[in-house]
Amino acid sequence: MTTQRDAPPSIRFTSLTVRYGDDAVITDFSGTIQPGEFIAVLGPNGAGKSTLLKTLLGLLKPSSGGIEIFGEAPRRGNPQIGYMPQLRSNASSTSLSGRAYLHAVLEGYRWGFSWPSSSRDDVVLAALKAVDAESFMDRSFDVLSGGERQRISLAQALLGQPQILLLDEPLLNLDPRRQGELIEMVDSVRKKLNVTVLFVGHDVNPLTQVMDRVLYIAGGKAALGMVDEVINSEALSRLYDAQMKVIKVEDMLFIMAADQRTIEHGDHFH
Amino acid sequence: MATIFTELADAWTYDFVRTAFLGGTVCAALSAFVGYFVVLRKMAFAGHALGHIGFAGACAGVLLGWGALPGMLALNVVAATGMGILGERVQKSDLIIGMMLSFALGMGTLFLSLFKGYAGQATIILFGNIWSVSEAQVFDLMVLTGLSLLVLLAIFRPLLFSSLEPELAEAKGVPLRLVSVIFYILVAVAVALASQIVGVLLVFTLLIGPPATALRFCRTVWPGILLSLAIGVGVTWASLLLAYFTNWPVSFWAPSLLFAFYLLSAGVTYRRSPG
Numbered sequence: 001m002t003t004q005r006d007a008p009p010s011i012r013f014t015s016l017t018v019r020y021g022d023d024a025v026i027t028d029f030s031g032t033i034q035p036g037e038f039i040a041v042l043g044p045n046g047a048g049k050s051t052l053l054k055t056l057l058g059l060l061k062p063s064s065g066g067i068e069i070f071g072e073a074p075r076r077g078n079p080q081i082g083y084m085p086q087l088r089s090n091a092s093s094t095s096l097s098g099r100a101y102l103h104a105v106l107e108g109y110r111w112g113f114s115w116p117s118s119s120r121d122d123v124v125l126a127a128l129k130a131v132d133a134e135s136f137m138d139r140s141f142d143v144l145s146g147g148e149r150q151r152i153s154l155a156q157a158l159l160g161q162p163q164i165l166l167l168d169e170p171l172l173n174l175d176p177r178r179q180g181e182l183i184e185m186v187d188s189v190r191k192k193l194n195v196t197v198l199f200v201g202h203d204v205n206p207l208t209q210v211m212d213r214v215l216y217i218a219g220g221k222a223a224l225g226m227v228d229e230v231i232n233s234e235a236l237s238r239l240y241d242a243q244m245k246v247i248k249v250e251d252m253l254f255i256m257a258a259d260q261r262t263i264e265h266g267d268h269f270h
Numbered sequence: 271m272a273t274i275f276t277e278l279a280d281a282w283t284y285d286f287v288r289t290a291f292l293g294g295t296v297c298a299a300l301s302a303f304v305g306y307f308v309v310l311r312k313m314a315f316a317g318h319a320l321g322h323i324g325f326a327g328a329c330a331g332v333l334l335g336w337g338a339l340p341g342m343l344a345l346n347v348v349a350a351t352g353m354g355i356l357g358e359r360v361q362k363s364d365l366i367i368g369m370m371l372s373f374a375l376g377m378g379t380l381f382l383s384l385f386k387g388y389a390g391q392a393t394i395i396l397f398g399n400i401w402s403v404s405e406a407q408v409f410d411l412m413v414l415t416g417l418s419l420l421v422l423l424a425i426f427r428p429l430l431f432s433s434l435e436p437e438l439a440e441a442k443g444v445p446l447r448l449v450s451v452i453f454y455i456l457v458a459v460a461v462a463l464a465s466q467i468v469g470v471l472l473v474f475t476l477l478i479g480p481p482a483t484a485l486r487f488c489r490t491v492w493p494g495i496l497l498s499l500a501i502g503v504g505v506t507w508a509s510l511l512l513a514y515f516t517n518w519p520v521s522f523w524a525p526s527l528l529f530a531f532y533l534l535s536a537g538v539t540y541r542r543s544p545g
């Protein structure tokens with residue numbers, strides 16, 4: 001990594017535990033993430049990936065332990081963070097255009113109202129250009145394809161030049177080619193602006209080329225490390241509390257539950 | 271042609287015509303503006319329900335001697351606060367709203383049966399009578415509209431943001447519940463005012479019709495709101511004129527015009543984007 005050692009870490013977790021009621025989603029997790037790192041956040045459905053992002057956003061308080069973001073506790077409205085929520089169908093069924101949507105997000109947290117202005121137009125346009133969305137930015141949101149919506153949503157996360165990007169399943173609904181393009185897009189933004197990226201996904205394989213490390217969540221526990229350290233049979237068996245098997249085929253990783261012989265990751269696109 | 275203009279000029283000399291136009295304009299404008307967000311947030315049914323709850327409020331107001339509008343405003347604001355606090359759950363649960371709505375109608379019927387002059391009052395509350403609005407009442411309508419518009423502009427950005435992307439808005443620091451409660455109260459006021467023109471049964475017309483049509487045409491926010499205002503106010507003026515000359519009720523003309531307008535716009539946009 002190119003970062004100086006004395007710069008404060010982007011994110012530091014110290015014995016973090018997050019619960020909903022009595023259910024622990026993440027238990028006693030520690031680790032640091034440096035500025036400009038690309039972290040793949042992986043784990044099965046319901047593992048707690050979105051929950052981890054919500055904790056970073058300050059929407060959820062840790063039950064114990066803590067998180068520091070550039071040395072400070074998470075808080076809602078932190079302008080250093082750009083967030084792309086997990087796509088829900090009702091949020092995007094509006095007939096407004098992608099461009100209008102970005103205008104609504106930009107300074108949407110401030111009271112009062114604003115008339116259209118050319119300086120805001122420029123900011124919005126720059127974000128749309130960064131994700132190559134100019135050709136469909138004036139089309140109604142509800143006629144856009146899933147992949148186009150994802151790109152508008154990514155553009156929204158780039159508004160305000162954040163230092164950390166929290167992307168919740170940005171590959172959802174994308175075909176393999178579009179997946180590759182979107183990953184490229186995120187990676188180029190990261191390199192240009194030295195942004196820290198937490199990229200939530202279900203499959204490690206599309207990300208292996210660009211990611212630095214993996215944050216794997218399963219069985220109420222989390223592990224952060226290089227791919228080989230985290231995604232191997234032993235380490236995953238420890239997380240899942242079950243016998244897991246990692247199979248490597250031509251640089252592709254497949255994770256299976258040893259007893260059920262079902263592929264845990266790698267074959268499903270929702 | 272000339273006779274129409276002289277008749278118009280003639281009509282304009284009547285006080286009741288001028289007050290009706292003034293009252294109709296402000297009520298329609300508030301409904302069209304607030305309604306834009308009602309449609310964006312997909313809470314049309316809640317707006318409809320507030321009309322029926324307003325019916326109970328209006329009947330109670332008449333019974334207590336406060337008058338229909340204050341009674342309606344009072345009950346509507348209480349109900350709206352409740353809906354706003356329950357927030358998303360109400361929005362998603364047509365069942366709860368449906369129950370509240372029938373309960374309110376039942377209450378209204380009871381209140382009505384408790385005083386004399388049953389039929390006349392009921393008709394006015396249900397179908398509105400903008401011609402009978404007094405100058406003092408129009409002044410109240412204007413003040414209420416002015417205040418509501420100020421509040422709406424004050425919460426404009428967080429309201430728009432949280433209508434489109436609530437989770438993200440919350441992460442960015444928007445107090446969702448507060449915004450939602452304030453907005454529900456604005457809807458309650460808009461519904462009460464709209465019912466002055468077309469009655470509680472038809473508030474839907476002014477609250478949903480103009481913005482739904484505007485949203486078909488405008489993919490950006492301010493042009494959409496302006497078009498919604500133009501349609502709402504335009505239809506109200508046209509209905510008042512037609513009602514004046516035909517003696518048919520405004521509550522017939524307004525929904526009919528809007529429906530025709532909506533069909534026309536649906537036809538246009540359907541042709542523009544086949545499939």
Ligand SMILES: Nc1ncnc2c1ncn2[C@@H]1O[C@H](COP(=O)(O)OP(=O)(O)OP(=O)(O)O)[C@@H](O)[C@H]1O
Pocket residue numbers: 020025043044045046047048049050051052086
């Ligand atoms: N508000 C909540 N209250 C109680 N439990 C919750 C709440 N939100 C999430 N959970 C539970 O916490 C667990 C983790 O959920 P989370 O959404 O973080 O999973 P995820 O890893 O993002 O899953 P997916 O891949 O399906 O998006 C799940 O079991 C979920 O049911």
Ligand SMILES: [Mg+2]
Pocket residue numbers: 049050051086168
């Ligand atoms: Mg999730």
